[in-house]
Amino acid sequence: MTTSNKRRLLLQATAAATLAGTAAWSSAAEERTLRIGYQKFNTLNILKGTGNLEKALAPLGWKVKWFEFAAGPQLTEALNADAIDFGHAADTPSVFANASGVNAVYLAAEQPYPKGIGIFVAQDSPIRSIKELKGKKVALGRGWNVQYLLVRALEETGLSYNDIVPVYVSNAADVRATFQSGNVDAAGLWDPFLAGQELATRPRILRDGTGLSNNRTFHLATPKFVDQNKNIIRILFAELKKTNNWTQAHPQETADLLAPQLGVDPKVLRLATERRNYTTVPIDAGIIQEQQQIVEAFYKLNLIKNPVQVKDKVYGEALL
Numbered sequence: 001m002t003t004s005n006k007r008r009l010l011l012q013a014t015a016a017a018t019l020a021g022t023a024a025w026s027s028a029a030e031e032r033t034l035r036i037g038y039q040k041f042n043t044l045n046i047l048k049g050t051g052n053l054e055k056a057l058a059p060l061g062w063k064v065k066w067f068e069f070a071a072g073p074q075l076t077e078a079l080n081a082d083a084i085d086f087g088h089a090a091d092t093p094s095v096f097a098n099a100s101g102v103n104a105v106y107l108a109a110e111q112p113y114p115k116g117i118g119i120f121v122a123q124d125s126p127i128r129s130i131k132e133l134k135g136k137k138v139a140l141g142r143g144w145n146v147q148y149l150l151v152r153a154l155e156e157t158g159l160s161y162n163d164i165v166p167v168y169v170s171n172a173a174d175v176r177a178t179f180q181s182g183n184v185d186a187a188g189l190w191d192p193f194l195a196g197q198e199l200a201t202r203p204r205i206l207r208d209g210t211g212l213s214n215n216r217t218f219h220l221a222t223p224k225f226v227d228q229n230k231n232i233i234r235i236l237f238a239e240l241k242k243t244n245n246w247t248q249a250h251p252q253e254t255a256d257l258l259a260p261q262l263g264v265d266p267k268v269l270r271l272a273t274e275r276r277n278y279t280t281v282p283i284d285a286g287i288i289q290e291q292q293q294i295v296e297a298f299y300k301l302n303l304i305k306n307p308v309q310v311k312d313k314v315y316g317e318a319l320l
Contacts, residue, residue, distance in 0.1 A: 033063045034232060037075040037087030040068070040262050041192040041269060042217060043110065043278055044088050047243045049257045056235050070171040073097075073143050076220065079104045085225040086236065090190065094218045095294045096143035098313050099304040103222055105315040108237065109287050110217040111277040114209030116191040117146050119153060123202050127185060130206050131157040136185035137165045139178040142303075145215050146188030151297050152212040161301050190215070191272035192264055199268055214290055219280065226315055233319045237280065241320075244278040283314045 034057065038044040047053055054064050067084055069075040072093025078084045080102040089097065097104060119138070121127045127136065130153045140146050151161045167184050169175050172193035179187040179197075186206065189197055197203055209215045219237075226233055247254045255269035262269075281287075291310040298304045 032061055033065050034086065034229075034236070035065050035067065035084040037067050037069055037078050037084040039071065039075065039088070040264065041258065041272055042088055043240055043244055043247070043280065044219075045262070046247055046254060046258065047240055049261050050243055052243065053236060053239045056239050057232065060232075060235075062232060071141060071144065073141070076102050076104060079220060079222055082222065085229075086219070086221040086233070088217050088219050090145035091214070091216050091218065091291060092145045092148040092294055092298075093143050094220065095291055095298065095308075095310070096304060097220075098291075098308045098310060099295065099298075099306040101306075104220040105223045105226065105313055106218055106283050106310075107221055107226065107233065107315050108219045108280050108320055109283055110219075111279045111281065112214035112216060113191075113276050114211070114213060114215050115275040116194065116209070116272065117149050117188070117213065117215045118194050118205045118208045119146065119150055119186060119188045120194075120197070120203040120205045121186045122179075123204055125185070125204065127206070128204075129157070130154060131159065133186055133206075134159055134163045135165070137167050137183070139167045139169055139175050139184040139187040141170060141175070142168050144188070145190055145209075145213065148294055148297065149207065149209050149213045149215070150188055151301070153207040156207075156212065161303075191276070192262075192268050195271040196264065196268045199265070199271065216287065216290070221315075223315065226319070230317070230319060237320050240280055244280060247273070247278045280320065282318050282320050288314065 036044060038048060048066050057064060069078065072089030073096065075087045075089055076093055076097035079087060119130065127133065138150065140150065154161055154163060167178060169178055172189055175187050175189055176197060178184055221233065251270060251273040254273050255266040258264065258269050259266040288310050295308055295310060299307045
């Protein structure tokens with residue numbers, strides 16, 4: 001074989017290898033997927049409805065898959081199982097996840113949403129105040145934001161969480177069913193389920209979160225995914241900011257956008273949207289302290305066993 005033929009074969013082999021490598025890289029790029037967990041009615045849910053994140057990530061060869069969860073505890077378990085990369089949960093589910101060793105870090109928070117949670121009784125109930133819940137049955141879930149609200153509301157009146165009889169359920173639908181069955185005296189829910197209950201049965205709200213709980217939503221992710229894909233997270237937050245700005249100025253349009261996606265009446269979503277501030281902010285010392293207070297409240301009640309330090313669960317680099 002001549003030298004020129006050898007050289008040609010070598011070049012052909014090199015080119016073939018390069019093409020194969022390029023094809024493999026392209027295939028891998030096509031398979032790169034951002035897996036996002038969300039719950040009904042939240043900023044991520046609205047972003048999903050717009051399709052804008054998919055458009056922003058497509059030029060980078062990324063796809064997005066969305067997974068709906070009934071509540072924060074189920075979502076944080078999915079993070080821990082590496083079934084999703086990114087998601088959101090309210091303040092208390094996030095604390096319970098921290099305390100149980102869930103492999104997730106705080107990336108950002110949303111603005112306070114105290115009117116989006118409430119403890120309520122039936123319209124014709126003789127109970128008129130939180131203090132009158134002593135010895136009564138209250139339907140709610142373990143590690144929910146409304147559980148923390150109830151803890152604080154009872155303390156506000158001189159009572160303790162041990163003075164009521166919690167009836168634990170696993171999701172918002174079970175709360176509504178249990179409450180409407182008459183087998184409990186009161187219940188706790190969050191938006192949009194709270195808004196739905198308000199419009200459906202006109203319950204008496206004994207206490208919302210005003211002055212007791214900021215009811216923040218937190219954006220969480222597995223630290224390994226963030227370490228390896230900071231640019232993807234930054235793009236996500238950039239698109240989320242655009243969505244939040246639009247949502248804040250268009251409550252009715254937001255309700256109309258989400259209603260078919262969620263199977264929720266637009267009137268319910270409009271009520272929930274009007275009392276919410278859609279802004280994502282970095283985790284600061286004040287927000288860390290809010291979360292630490294939740295840790296201390298549940299540790300004192302022996303409802304969590306690990307007095308975790310929230311500051312240790314915050315990602316070390318701002319990505320907003």
